[in-house]
Amino acid sequence: MDFWTRLLGGSSHKKQQAANDPQQRLARFKQRYNQILQTWQKTPTLANDREALGNIRRGFQALTAILNDESRSPAPHLCLSFAAAQQIYTAISKIAATSHDEGIVRDAVAFYNALIDSEEEDFLENDVFAVSLMNFVGRTVGSGSMGVGEDIEADIVELLFGIAAKIRLQPEILPVWFTTASADSNGRLVNRKVDFAGMTQKEDFPLCYQLIDHVHHEGRIGDFARTGLLYIFESASKSMTLEQWIVNSDLPTLMATGLGALYSQLSRKLSILHPIEDLPLILSLSDYTGMRPNPEAESFFSELLQNHMVTFLSYLTFWQDVLEHCRSIDVRHTLIDHFQVLFLQQLLYPSLIESSDVDGGSAVAVLTYLRRILDALDHPELVHMILHYLLALPDYAVTSPRTPRSPAAVRRRQSLMLLNVPEADDDRMNPSLFNLVDLVLSSAGSRNPQTVVAALKLTTVILGKNHGYALGSLVKTMPVHHREPHRTVGALNVELEMYLNLAINLAGENGVNEAYENHLKDKLSMLESHPCSLKALALHTSPSKVPGYFDSEAGAREVGPHYLIPEDPLFNSLLELLLRFLTNDIETNLALTEVILNLGSCSQLRLEGWLSVDPADYHFENDGSEPEQFSTDGFGSMYRANRPPTWQSSATPPLMACLQSLETQIQALRADIRDWDEHVANRKNAFMFYEEMNEAAKTAQQARSSRPSSEAPGGSWVPQIPKHVLDNSTTPSRTQSPRGRKEALDIRQTPASSPAPSKLGGQTLIGSPRGMSPLPAPQAAKRQTTLLTDIDANFATFKKSDILKRRIPFRRLTGSQTIDVMLSKYQPPPPEEPSDDATAGAEPKEENEDVRDASLLHIITNVIILQEFVLELVALTQVRASLFNEVKFA
Incomplete structure (x- = not known):
C-alpha cells in the first residue's frame, strides 16, 4: 500500500511541477494560439461555422486561463x-470582430482584461495594443457595429473605465491613448478655425468618445462610462494638450446636447x-378619487417616465461631478458655457x-421637472x-477677482454665444419679459389643483434650498435697519397661547401634546439645516474662505435681516389658498403648509407683520407703572x-387672521352638524392608529434586516423605494398621515428629525378597542395583519356613510375676505361620475360670488391637517425665539 501511495503521490507531484514549469506553460500557450490561427485561416466564413466558433471560444478561454495562472506564479512570465x-492581441481583435458572435466577444474581453491586469510588459503603454483594443471596441459597440448584448457591452465599458482609471493614476501613459497631429513641438495645439460645435476628432482620442457615447445609459454601462469620462476630465489639468483639445473639440457640445436629448424624452404634458x-x-x-387626469398627460408615477427621469437626473448629476473634480479652469468654463446656451437658454x-x-x-410638467432639477x-x-437666468435676477458685483480665460476659451465662448443671437429682435426670448416668477405666481392662482401643487412644491425647493435667490424675486422683502429684537417674551407667550388655543379649537385636544413634542424636534432640525442659519448659528471667529466647487463667479447674494412686504404677491397667493383650506384638495394643503413653514424657517426673515404682531402695535395696561420692588x-x-x-384687531397678523377665519368656518360646522366633534375624533384616531x-x-422590518444572514434565505429581502422619495426628496410627502412631515424631512437635515420610537409596548392605543401587549414575532405579525384588515374594513364603512358624503357649499363674495358656510343648503350625495375638478364642484352661482363645495369626509380630513399645521x-x-434670540427678555 505504501508503495502505491508513494507512486501515485510522486506522479501527482510531477504533474504539478509540469503545470508550473514556465517552458511547458509557454509551449501549451503557443499550441493553443496556433490552433486558433489555423482554425481562423481555414474557415472562410467564420460567422456561419458553429464548430469553428466553438473551437475558437475554447482557445480564447484557454489562453486567458494560462495568463491568469502565470500572473499568480513566480517569474519568469514567458x-x-x-x-x-x-x-x-491584434489577431484576437480581428477574430472577435469578424466572428459576429457574442460568446467570442465576451472571451476576447476577458483576454484583454487578463493582459491589462497582469501589469507586466507595459501593455497600456504600447501604441499597437491601444490601437488594437480601440479597433476591437469600435467594431463591437461603436456606431454601425455588430450589436452585442447589454451585459457584454457593460463588460466592454468596464474595460474602458479601467483604462481611464489607469490614465488618472499614471498620466504618463496618456499620450498612448490620446494623440493629435495638430500639436506643435512644445505640445500646444495649433490654432484651427472651428465653429461652436468644435472639432470632431475621434481618431485623436477614441477612448474618450466611446465613453461619451455610453454616458446616458442606465445601469452598469452608464455608471462606468460616466466615472471613466470623469477621470478623463480630471486628467485635463495635468496635460495642457488635452486641456486645449477638450476646449476646441465637440465634447462639450455632445455633453450638452445629450443632456437636452434626455430632457426632451420627458413627457410634455404631465399628471401628478x-x-x-x-x-x-x-x-x-x-x-x-373624484379627480381625473388629462387623458393626454402622462402619469408622473408611470414606470416609463420614472425611468426617463432617473436617467436624466443621473446625467445631470454627472455634469456637476465633472465640474467638481475637473481642475482645469478653461475646461470648466467651456462646459458651463455649453450648459447655459445649449441646454438652459435653448431648451429649458x-x-x-x-x-x-x-x-x-x-405647466405641471415644466414646474415638476424644474423642481427635480x-x-x-x-x-x-x-x-x-x-436661477439667475430663469428668475431674471440683476447682476451684482463680485467682490473677489475672477479667473481669466485663455484665448482659446474666449474664442470658443464667442462663437457659442453667436449661436444664441436671433435673426430678428422680436424673436429674442428674454426672461425679463416672462420668467419663472411669473409662471409660479400665475400657477399658484390656477383653478387646476395639479398646477397649484406643482408650483407650491417648486417654491418649497427654492425657499428651502436656494433661499438667497428667492429674495427680491419670488419673495418681496425690505431690509431691517436694526439688529436688536423688538418683540418681547411677554408678547411671544401671548401669541403662542393664541395659536395653541386655536389649534385645540379646530380639532380638539386629543393627541396635541405628543404631536407638539414631535414638531419641536422637527422644527429644530429644519431651522438648523436651513442655508441662512449657518451664519446665524456660526461662532464669531476670524473669517476664512470656505472651499467651493468653482471660483467666485457664482453664488447667491448675502442674505441680511429683512421684513416681508405686506403686498408680496406670493404671500397673498398663499393666504388666498389658505382661506380656501377646507375645500382645497389634500395635496394642495400639504404643499401649501410646507411653503409657509419653509418661508418661516429663514433666520433672517422677521416674523413681525405676517406671523407675529408688530411690536409697534403693543398696548399695555398701566403703562409706565411697575411694582416698587422691581424698580x-x-x-x-x-x-x-x-x-x-x-393689540387691536386691525393689528392681527394676516396669517393669524386667516386661521381665525377658518376657525369661524369650523365653528359654524360644529354648531350645525350633529356629532361633529365625534366625527373629527374618529378621523384623528384612525390616522393615529394607522401611523402607529x-x-x-x-420596527419589525428593521429587526428582520438586523438579523444574521444565516437566519434568512439569500435574496429574500428586496429594498422598496417609496413613491414619495421618487416624487420629491426635498419637499417631503405627507400623504400617509397629517403628521407625516415628521417622518419625511429633507434628507439633508440632521437625524434629530427622526420619528419617535413606536409606542406599542403595552400602552393603550387611542382609537383601538384595547391595549396591545408585546407578542412573539409570528403572533405579532398575524395580529398586525388582522388589525390592518379590520381597520381597512372600518374605513370602507366610514367612507360609505351618507352623512360623510354630503357636499357642503362654501360661498365667497367677490372682494370679500369672509367665506360663508352654506349649511342650510345641503346637497345630495354626488353622482357616481366624478367631475373634472373635485375641489371646485360647483360653479359660481352669480357673477359676484364664488361657490365651491366639498364632502364632509373631505372637510374633516382637512381639519385634521389644519390642526397639525397650526401646531x-x-x-x-x-x-x-430660543435658537436665534428673537425676543428680548429685558
Missing part, C-alpha cells in the same frame, strides 16, 4: 512576454395625480415660456446659472419685557 512580442388603485390613506379619505427656458395651464399638463443639483455654478432691585426692564400685551401600525411595521407654526415660533 507567456506574457510572448504575447507582447508577437502582438497576438396618484393612481387610484394605490392611494395613500389620507387621500382615500377625501374627495381625491423655451419649455417654460411655452407651458400653459390651459392644455392641462404642460433644482433638487438634484448642489453645484453652486449650475444652480446660480439656472428698586433693578428688575424693571425684565418686568416690562414679560408683561402680556394686547406603520411605525410597528418599520407646527407654534413649534416653529417657539424654537426660533
Whole structure:
C-alpha cells in the first residue's frame, strides 16, 4: 500500500511541477494560439461555422486561463512576454470582430482584461495594443457595429473605465491613448478655425468618445462610462494638450446636447395625480378619487417616465461631478458655457415660456421637472446659472477677482454665444419679459389643483434650498435697519397661547401634546439645516474662505435681516389658498403648509407683520407703572419685557387672521352638524392608529434586516423605494398621515428629525378597542395583519356613510375676505361620475360670488391637517425665539 501511495503521490507531484514549469506553460500557450490561427485561416466564413466558433471560444478561454495562472506564479512570465512580442492581441481583435458572435466577444474581453491586469510588459503603454483594443471596441459597440448584448457591452465599458482609471493614476501613459497631429513641438495645439460645435476628432482620442457615447445609459454601462469620462476630465489639468483639445473639440457640445436629448424624452404634458388603485390613506379619505387626469398627460408615477427621469437626473448629476473634480479652469468654463446656451437658454427656458395651464399638463410638467432639477443639483455654478437666468435676477458685483480665460476659451465662448443671437429682435426670448416668477405666481392662482401643487412644491425647493435667490424675486422683502429684537417674551407667550388655543379649537385636544413634542424636534432640525442659519448659528471667529466647487463667479447674494412686504404677491397667493383650506384638495394643503413653514424657517426673515404682531402695535395696561420692588432691585426692564400685551384687531397678523377665519368656518360646522366633534375624533384616531401600525411595521422590518444572514434565505429581502422619495426628496410627502412631515424631512437635515420610537409596548392605543401587549414575532405579525384588515374594513364603512358624503357649499363674495358656510343648503350625495375638478364642484352661482363645495369626509380630513399645521407654526415660533434670540427678555 505504501508503495502505491508513494507512486501515485510522486506522479501527482510531477504533474504539478509540469503545470508550473514556465517552458511547458509557454509551449501549451503557443499550441493553443496556433490552433486558433489555423482554425481562423481555414474557415472562410467564420460567422456561419458553429464548430469553428466553438473551437475558437475554447482557445480564447484557454489562453486567458494560462495568463491568469502565470500572473499568480513566480517569474519568469514567458507567456506574457510572448504575447507582447508577437502582438497576438491584434489577431484576437480581428477574430472577435469578424466572428459576429457574442460568446467570442465576451472571451476576447476577458483576454484583454487578463493582459491589462497582469501589469507586466507595459501593455497600456504600447501604441499597437491601444490601437488594437480601440479597433476591437469600435467594431463591437461603436456606431454601425455588430450589436452585442447589454451585459457584454457593460463588460466592454468596464474595460474602458479601467483604462481611464489607469490614465488618472499614471498620466504618463496618456499620450498612448490620446494623440493629435495638430500639436506643435512644445505640445500646444495649433490654432484651427472651428465653429461652436468644435472639432470632431475621434481618431485623436477614441477612448474618450466611446465613453461619451455610453454616458446616458442606465445601469452598469452608464455608471462606468460616466466615472471613466470623469477621470478623463480630471486628467485635463495635468496635460495642457488635452486641456486645449477638450476646449476646441465637440465634447462639450455632445455633453450638452445629450443632456437636452434626455430632457426632451420627458413627457410634455404631465399628471401628478396618484393612481387610484394605490392611494395613500389620507387621500382615500377625501374627495381625491373624484379627480381625473388629462387623458393626454402622462402619469408622473408611470414606470416609463420614472425611468426617463432617473436617467436624466443621473446625467445631470454627472455634469456637476465633472465640474467638481475637473481642475482645469478653461475646461470648466467651456462646459458651463455649453450648459447655459445649449441646454438652459435653448431648451429649458423655451419649455417654460411655452407651458400653459390651459392644455392641462404642460405647466405641471415644466414646474415638476424644474423642481427635480433644482433638487438634484448642489453645484453652486449650475444652480446660480439656472436661477439667475430663469428668475431674471440683476447682476451684482463680485467682490473677489475672477479667473481669466485663455484665448482659446474666449474664442470658443464667442462663437457659442453667436449661436444664441436671433435673426430678428422680436424673436429674442428674454426672461425679463416672462420668467419663472411669473409662471409660479400665475400657477399658484390656477383653478387646476395639479398646477397649484406643482408650483407650491417648486417654491418649497427654492425657499428651502436656494433661499438667497428667492429674495427680491419670488419673495418681496425690505431690509431691517436694526439688529436688536423688538418683540418681547411677554408678547411671544401671548401669541403662542393664541395659536395653541386655536389649534385645540379646530380639532380638539386629543393627541396635541405628543404631536407638539414631535414638531419641536422637527422644527429644530429644519431651522438648523436651513442655508441662512449657518451664519446665524456660526461662532464669531476670524473669517476664512470656505472651499467651493468653482471660483467666485457664482453664488447667491448675502442674505441680511429683512421684513416681508405686506403686498408680496406670493404671500397673498398663499393666504388666498389658505382661506380656501377646507375645500382645497389634500395635496394642495400639504404643499401649501410646507411653503409657509419653509418661508418661516429663514433666520433672517422677521416674523413681525405676517406671523407675529408688530411690536409697534403693543398696548399695555398701566403703562409706565411697575411694582416698587422691581424698580428698586433693578428688575424693571425684565418686568416690562414679560408683561402680556394686547393689540387691536386691525393689528392681527394676516396669517393669524386667516386661521381665525377658518376657525369661524369650523365653528359654524360644529354648531350645525350633529356629532361633529365625534366625527373629527374618529378621523384623528384612525390616522393615529394607522401611523402607529406603520411605525410597528418599520420596527419589525428593521429587526428582520438586523438579523444574521444565516437566519434568512439569500435574496429574500428586496429594498422598496417609496413613491414619495421618487416624487420629491426635498419637499417631503405627507400623504400617509397629517403628521407625516415628521417622518419625511429633507434628507439633508440632521437625524434629530427622526420619528419617535413606536409606542406599542403595552400602552393603550387611542382609537383601538384595547391595549396591545408585546407578542412573539409570528403572533405579532398575524395580529398586525388582522388589525390592518379590520381597520381597512372600518374605513370602507366610514367612507360609505351618507352623512360623510354630503357636499357642503362654501360661498365667497367677490372682494370679500369672509367665506360663508352654506349649511342650510345641503346637497345630495354626488353622482357616481366624478367631475373634472373635485375641489371646485360647483360653479359660481352669480357673477359676484364664488361657490365651491366639498364632502364632509373631505372637510374633516382637512381639519385634521389644519390642526397639525397650526401646531407646527407654534413649534416653529417657539424654537426660533430660543435658537436665534428673537425676543428680548429685558
